[in-house]
Amino acid sequence: MWRRLSSQFPTLRSAAKSNRLSAATLSSPANLRPTVPFIARYFSTATGGVVKKVEDVMPIATGHEREELEAELQGKDILGINFPEGPFGTKEAPAIVKSYYDKRIVGCPGGEGEDEHDVVWFWLEKGKPHECPVCTQYFELEVVGPGGPPDGHGGDDDHH
Amino acid sequence: MIESQRHSYHLVDPSPWPISGSLGALATTVGGVMYMHSFQGGATLLSLGLIFLLYTMFVWWRDVLRESTFEGHHTKVVQLGPRYGFILFIVSEVMFFFALFRASSHSSLAPTVEIGGIWPPKGIAVLDPWEIPFLNTLIPLSSGAAVTWAHHAILAGKEKRAVYALVATVSLALVFTGFQGMEYYQAPFTISDSIYGSTFFLATGFHGFHVIIGTIFSIICGIRQYLGHLTKEHHVGFEAAAWYWHFVDVVRLFLFVSIYWWGGI
Numbered sequence: 001m002w003r004r005l006s007s008q009f010p011t012l013r014s015a016a017k018s019n020r021l022s023a024a025t026l027s028s029p030a031n032l033r034p035t036v037p038f039i040a041r042y043f044s045t046a047t048g049g050v051v052k053k054v055e056d057v058m059p060i061a062t063g064h065e066r067e068e069l070e071a072e073l074q075g076k077d078i079l080g081i082n083f084p085e086g087p088f089g090t091k092e093a094p095a096i097v098k099s100y101y102d103k104r105i106v107g108c109p110g111g112e113g114e115d116e117h118d119v120v121w122f123w124l125e126k127g128k129p130h131e132c133p134v135c136t137q138y139f140e141l142e143v144v145g146p147g148g149p150p151d152g153h154g155g156d157d158d159h160h
Numbered sequence: 161m162i163e164s165q166r167h168s169y170h171l172v173d174p175s176p177w178p179i180s181g182s183l184g185a186l187a188t189t190v191g192g193v194m195y196m197h198s199f200q201g202g203a204t205l206l207s208l209g210l211i212f213l214l215y216t217m218f219v220w221w222r223d224v225l226r227e228s229t230f231e232g233h234h235t236k237v238v239q240l241g242p243r244y245g246f247i248l249f250i251v252s253e254v255m256f257f258f259a260l261f262r263a264s265s266h267s268s269l270a271p272t273v274e275i276g277g278i279w280p281p282k283g284i285a286v287l288d289p290w291e292i293p294f295l296n297t298l299i300p301l302s303s304g305a306a307v308t309w310a311h312h313a314i315l316a317g318k319e320k321r322a323v324y325a326l327v328a329t330v331s332l333a334l335v336f337t338g339f340q341g342m343e344y345y346q347a348p349f350t351i352s353d354s355i356y357g358s359t360f361f362l363a364t365g366f367h368g369f370h371v372i373i374g375t376i377f378s379i380i381c382g383i384r385q386y387l388g389h390l391t392k393e394h395h396v397g398f399e400a401a402a403w404y405w406h407f408v409d410v411v412r413l414f415l416f417v418s419i420y421w422w423g424g425i
Contacts, residue, residue: 058391063232
């Protein structure tokens with residue numbers, strides 16, 4: 001879902017606002033990502049420059065739990081794709097929504113403050129930009145995964 | 161990494177345990193009613209139901225341990241589920257015990273003529289609250305302190321010390337249960353001796369039952385701690401056991417103050 005920066009980050013929000021005003025001059029909207037998991041901070045306090053491994057933190061970790069810990073230790077946000085946010089998308093600078101597949105359900109909440117509207121859901125497909133019928137926000141899909149249909153048929157998705 | 165994990169949730173596999181647990185509960189309740197009304201086969205159905213229920217509890221929790229500890233499905237966000245669930249469970253337990261205390265106060269605050277208009281009822285010899293009952297309030301409180309010691313040991317990564325602390329927790333719990341059994345054996349009244357006996361044994365009996373559940377929970381945590389399942393980053397099962405233990409502690413405090421002390425003087 002295309003969400004603007006939450007109110008917990010006032011400084012970044014003002015940055016987003018100024019970005020929105022100058023969006024026409026940018027080739028693509030800046031992808032603001034203020035979310036630093038607090039765990040990452042927690043884990044990185046102990047050692048200075050040395051990169052910690054999962055084995056140092058939780059030797060018995062396995063599966064998804066291990067992947068999550070590893071990403072946190074490396075400062076990566078593996079689920080950041082789930083919370084797209086940034087300035088209002090226009091035809092010149094569309095709002096880019098990342099997707100593992102060739103299409104993804106996206107919801108448009110409208111602009112900021114007075115311009116906000118009830119979330120309008122739609123399928124955003126590769127190569128087919130979408131304009132919100134309510135607020136004219138412009139969206140484009142960027143495929144970052146294996147592509148193909150998202151229903152799992154023919155893909156390597158094992159539904160876990 | 162992204163290829164394998166596209167969300168941080170745990171989509172559980174189909175499991176037979178919800179339906180087997182339901183059938184076990186059905187057999188237990190129907191068997192219990194039949195047994196108490198002296199129907200033929202009541203005891204058999206009750207026993208089968210209880211065995212079925214205990215078996216389901218064992219295999220279901222075994223599956224949860226496999227999914228969390230050995231398959232790593234319990235990510236940070238998944239751990240929130242059992243936490244909220246357990247907090248809600250304890251809230252429901254608080255309401256359950258509130259009803260038992262309410263039954264006691266309802267009968268003691270305005271004693272009826274049938275029991276002589278006094279509390280404790282006429283002819284009932286009560287226990288001295290400052291003997292075994294007071295001691296048996298301090299013992300579970302000390303056990304609660306020991307479980308906090310175990311928690312600090314886990315957070316500090318001192319695995320052996322956490323096992324020792326849990327052994328102390330469980331030992332104190334067993335001493336409590338022993339004293340409580342002794343008290344029941346020596347009590348000058350029974351559950352059928354007026355409303356006093358009924359409310360006394362209902363409230364203290366259900367508390368004792370919860371102590372036994374908490375003791376088993378702590379023993380399981382001790383075994384898992386010994387096996388290295390509990391780490392300083394991830395020990396939801398232990399946290400739940402500790403919350404439960406503190407809850408049982410608080411109930412004992414209320415039991416002592418309102419039923420043993422206030423209700424016995």
